[in-house]
Amino acid sequence: MSRIAVLGAGAWGTALMLTLARRGGHELTLWAHSEDEAVTMRSTRQNKRFLPGFSLPADLAITSSLEEAVPSAEVLLCVVPSEHLRATFVNAASLITPQHAIVSATKGIEQGTFLRMSQVIEELTPAKVAALSGPSFAQEVAEAMPTVVTIAAKDHALAKRLQEDFSSSTFRTYANEDIVGVELGGALKNVIALAAGVVAGLGLGHNVAAALMTRGIAEITRLAVACGGKPETLAGLSGLGDLVLTCTGSLSRNRTVGMELGKGRKLPEIIASLDGKVAEGVRSTSAALGLARRHGVEMPITQQMDAVLHEGKAPMDAIHALMTRSLRTE
Numbered sequence: 001m002s003r004i005a006v007l008g009a010g011a012w013g014t015a016l017m018l019t020l021a022r023r024g025g026h027e028l029t030l031w032a033h034s035e036d037e038a039v040t041m042r043s044t045r046q047n048k049r050f051l052p053g054f055s056l057p058a059d060l061a062i063t064s065s066l067e068e069a070v071p072s073a074e075v076l077l078c079v080v081p082s083e084h085l086r087a088t089f090v091n092a093a094s095l096i097t098p099q100h101a102i103v104s105a106t107k108g109i110e111q112g113t114f115l116r117m118s119q120v121i122e123e124l125t126p127a128k129v130a131a132l133s134g135p136s137f138a139q140e141v142a143e144a145m146p147t148v149v150t151i152a153a154k155d156h157a158l159a160k161r162l163q164e165d166f167s168s169s170t171f172r173t174y175a176n177e178d179i180v181g182v183e184l185g186g187a188l189k190n191v192i193a194l195a196a197g198v199v200a201g202l203g204l205g206h207n208v209a210a211a212l213m214t215r216g217i218a219e220i221t222r223l224a225v226a227c228g229g230k231p232e233t234l235a236g237l238s239g240l241g242d243l244v245l246t247c248t249g250s251l252s253r254n255r256t257v258g259m260e261l262g263k264g265r266k267l268p269e270i271i272a273s274l275d276g277k278v279a280e281g282v283r284s285t286s287a288a289l290g291l292a293r294r295h296g297v298e299m300p301i302t303q304q305m306d307a308v309l310h311e312g313k314a315p316m317d318a319i320h321a322l323m324t325r326s327l328r329t330e
Contacts, residue, residue: 001025001026001027002025002026002027002074002075002165003026003027003029003072003073003074003075004020004026004027004028004029004073004074004075004076004077004165005028005029005030005031005069005070005072005073005075005076005077006020006028006029006030006031006077006079007031007066007069007076007077007078007079007080007088007092008031008032008033008078008079008080008081008106009030009031009032009033009037009038009041009047009050009062010050010051010079010080010081010138010277010278011047011050011051011138011139011142011277012079012105012138013030013077013079013080013105014030014047014050014051014054014056014138014142015051015138015139015141015142016077016079016105016132016141017030017056017060017077018054018056018141018142019141019142019144019147019166019168019170019171020077020165020166021057021060022144022168022170023166023167023168023171026165028057028059028060028061029060029061029062029063029068029069029072029073030056030060030061030062030063031063031064031065031066031069032062032063032064033064033080033084033088034064035064037049037064038062038063038064041056041062042062045058049275049276050276050277051138051139051142054142066088066091066092066095067095070092070095070096070100071095073100074099074100074101075100075101075102075103075162075165076092076096076100076101076102076103076127077103077105077132078102078103078104078105078106078117078121079105079106080106081106081108081278081280082106082107082108082109082110082117082187082280082283082284083108083111083283085104085106085108085110085117085120085121086110086120086124089120089121089124089125090124092125093124093125096125096126096127097126097127098126098127098128099127100125100127100128101127101128101129101130101158101161101162102121102125102127102128102129102130103129103130103131103132103151103162104117104118104121104129104130104131104132104183105131105132105133107133107183107186107187107190107280107284108187108190108280108283108284108287109184109187109284109287109288109291110287111283111286111287112287112290114287114290114291114294116131116179116180116183116184116187117131117183118130118131118179118183128153128155128158129153129179130151130152130153130158130159130162130179131151131152131153131179131182131183131186132149132150132151132152132162132166132173133149133150133152133182133183133185133186133237133238133242134147134148134149134150134186134237134238134241134242135147135148135149135237135241135242135244135245135246136149136242136245137245137249137251137252139251140251141171144170145170146170146172147170147171147172148172148173148174148237148241149171149172149173149174149237149238150173150174150175150176150182150236150237150238151163151166151173151174151175151176152175152176152177152178152179152181152182152183152238153177153179154177154179156175156177159175159176159177160175162175163175174236174237176233176236176238178229178230178233180224180227180228180229181224181229181230181231181233181234181238181239182229182233182238183238184220184223184224184227184229185220185224185229185233185234185236185238185239185242185243186238186242187280187284187288188219188220188223188224188284188288188302189216189220189239189242189243189246189247190246190254190279190280190281190284191216191254191281191284191285191288191301191302191305192212192213192216192217192220192243192246192247192301192302193243193246193247193252193254193255193258193281194254194255194257194258194261194279194281194282194285194305194309195212195216195258195301195304195305196209196212196213196216196246196247196248196255196258197252197254197255197256197257197258197259197260197261197262198258198259198261198262198305198308198315198318198319199212199258199262199319200255200258200259200262201258201259201260201261201262201263201315202262202263202315202316202319203262204319208319209247209248212247212301213243213244213247215301216243216247216301217234217235217239217240217243219297219298219299219300219301219302220234220239220243221234221239222297222298222299223288223291223292223295223297223299224239226295226296226297227291227295253274253277253278253279254279254280254281254282256279257270257271257274257279257281257282260273261308261309261315262315267282267309281305282309285302285305285306285309285310286306286309286310288302289302289303289306300322300325301322304318304319304321304322305318
């Protein structure tokens with residue numbers, strides 16, 4: 001049995017907590033940033049805002065205090081949005097020891113520093129860090145639909161230990177030592193999913209959607225390899241698997257945002273309609289470009305998506321720019 005604290009009570013954090021509870025054998029704590037949300041969840045035994053319809057276990061501790069959640073835990077499962085990850089660990093740093101294992105299930109790249117989430121955590125804490133990623137919608141995980149993901153850590157023994165902690169009959173995990181490839185696959189697929197949504201919103205058909213995913217995984221792989229990742233990782237669950245899901249699934253928030261952009265809606269209006277839920281690709285796009293520039297990697301789809309999001313470029317003009325780039329070999 002492990003003592004696990006889930007840091008982040010959004011849809012994904014709550015879904016992961018539910019699958020850990022169903023597995024059994026763990027002592028679980030769910031940390032919410034807001035005391036009001038923690039109080040509501042304790043009284044209703046539901047996360048009505050982010051994942052309604054699922055009962056929270058009666059023995060689940062729910063708190064908004066890091067001092068209550070962190071010291072007694074052996075494993076910290078981080079599921080806070082990427083923009084809040086640094087602040088969360090700045091606040092928790094004094095409570096974390098080298099004996100803690102931290103699993104990042106946050107998919108993103110930090111603005112400004114262009115660090116992966118595990119790198120931010122390692123910068124702030126003495127703990128060993130792993131990453132969890134793969135094709136996994138929170139709703140389906142919460143419903144106990146079969147899901148398969150990857151847990152990556154540079155320390156193979158840590159990855160194997162966490163694999164045992166997280167695996168169940170409905171949530172299968174594979175161990176991996178390529179944390180760079182796993183994290184970048186999880187972060188960058190959100191950018192391509194935005195573009196896939198734009199294509200769908202414009203009604204451009206299946207041909208270009210398939211081409212977009214194929215060229216998308218090519219540019220994701222280029223950047224991941226330049227950062228030290230392995231190409232075979234990007235052909236696996238946390239790369240191609242997550243990309244296909246997020247580009248095609250109706251539950252994908254990133255694809256939904258892209259679709260609305262393709263239909264002509266403005267980004268602030270679309271973000272407001274998410275009611276606090278996060279489409280990580282919106283933030284990751286410019287950070288991915290910064291990381292790509294640092295490594296001299298060309299990412300044309302990401303570049304055009306950034307222009308649509310942050311420069312007001314018309315989605316159809318972005319598609320035209322991609323289709324009329326100079327011709328080359330594949």
